[in-house]
Amino acid sequence: MLRSMFSGVSGLRSHQTMMDVVGNNIANVNTTGYKSSSVVFSDTLSQLTKAAGAPTDANGGTNPSQVGLGVRVDAVTQNMTQGSAQSTGKSTDLMLQGDGMFAVQQGDGVFYTRNGSFTLDADGSVVTNAGGYVMGWRPDANGTINTNGQVGKLVIPADSVMAAKATSTATVTGNLDRTFANGVPATATTSFKAYNDQGEATTVHMRFTNASTASTPDNTWNIEVSTDGGATFAPSTPAASINFDATTVNGVAYVDGAYATSTPSPLTITTAGGGTYDVDVSKLTGYVGTTGKSAIETAQDGAPIGTLMSYSFGTDGVITGSYSNGYKQTLGQVAIATFNNSAGLVKEGNSLYSVSTNSGAPVYGIAGEAGRGALLAGSLEMSNVDLSAEFTNLILAQRGFQANSRIISASDEILQDLVNLKR
Secondary structure (H helix, E strand, C coil): CHHHHHHHHHHHHHHHHHHHEEEHHHHHCCCCCCCEEEEEEEEEEEEECCCCEECCCCCCCCCCEEEEEEEEEEEEEEECCCCCCEEEECEEEEEEEEEEEEEEEEEEEEEEEEEEEEEEECCEEEEECCEEEEECCCCCCCCCCCCCCCCCCCCCCCCCCECCCCCCEEEEEEECCCCCCCCCEEEEEEEEEEEEECCCCEEEEEEECCCCCCCCCCCCCEEEEEEECCCCCCCCCCCCCEEEEEEEEEEEEEEEEECCCCCCCCCEEEEECCCEEEEEEECCCCCCCCCCCCEEEEEECCCCEEEEEEEEEECCEEEEECCCCCEEEEEEEECCCCCCCCCHHHEEEEEECCCCCCCCCCEEEEECCECEEEEEEEECCCCCCCCCHHHHHHHHHHHHHHHHHHHHHHHHHHHHHHHCCCC
C-alpha cells in the first residue's frame, strides 16, 4: 500500500515539473528568441515479484512479473526550431534565418543568444539590452576583414572618418556632335573636380573643338584643358586631339563613332597642387545628331575626406558605412557561432546560453555560409512557443497531477480501512 502511495507522490512531483515547464513556456510566449522546452517522462525501477521462466518440454515459458515504483522526469528538452519574424524597422535589430547564434561578451565570459535586439552604447559598441558586447570581426587598416581571425567587440564609431582619396584616373564619356551651327565649328565643354591626398579639390575644365570648316568637313576634335580655377583655354596649344572615322552618305560626311587609328592615349593632367592623373577619353563617340548638341559626362575616382552618415547590416553580417563623400566603407562583420548540439547549451537567463560538455565548442563563421542562417536587419525572431500545444500540455499536466493525487487518496482510504479492522 505504501508503495502505491510513493508511486503517486512521484507522479505528483513529475507532473508538477511539467506544470513548471509549461508555465515557463507560456510566460515567455513573447520573449524575443526564446526556445520552448518540453518534459520527457520515464518509469523508475520496478520490483521483480516473479522471475521469467524458460520454456521446457513439459511447460511453456513464463514472463516476469514486476511492479513499478513510480515515474520520474527523464529530461527537459529544448526545442531549437526557428521562431517567426517580427519587423521592427530598427537598423540594429537582427534576426537569424536558420542555424546559428550571436556571440556576446558579458563580464569575463562569452555567451550565445538568438535575441538580436541590439543597440549602440556611448562608445559606438554594438551591445545587447543588458550591456553585453556583440562579437565579430573588425577590418584592418586596408578595410579588409579576416573572418579566420580572433573575434572581438564590434564598434561603429559615430566620429568615423574616411581618409581622402587622391584622384588617379578620370573618364569622359558621351557623344561629340560635329554638326555646324551657323557655320561655326561645334564645341563642347565639361568640368569635374579632382582631389589630392589631402582632399583638396581642383576644378578641371575641358573644351572639345571640332576642326571642321564650312568647306572642309573634318572628324578631328581638339582637346583643351584648364586647371587654373577658371575656364581659360589656349587653343593654339591643345592638350590632345581625337580623330573619328568618317563616311560619306549622299555627299555629306557622317561620323560612325569609331576611332580612325588606335584608341587615343589617356591625357595626363597635373593639378595646381602637384597631383598627376590620367583622363581617359577613349569611350567618346562622334555620331552626328539632329540637334547639333554634344552630350558628355565625366567621372573620377578621387574623394574628399568623409564623415560617417549612416550604416547598414548585410545578410552576411557585414556592416557597411555610408560617408558624406559618397563612398562606402566596411566597418565590421557580425560573427555567427554554431554548435554540434545547440540543444545541449545551458540557459543562463537574459536569453543567453553558455557552452556545456555536451553542446560542443563554438565554431565561428559568416552568416549565410556553411549551414548558418542569413541575417535579416530590422527584424527580430519571436519565441517558438506554440500556445495551442502548451494549453493542451497544461490540461495533461493538470489531469496527471489530479489522477496521481487520487492514488494517494485511495491508498489512504484503504489504510484507514485496515486500521478500522481492529475495532
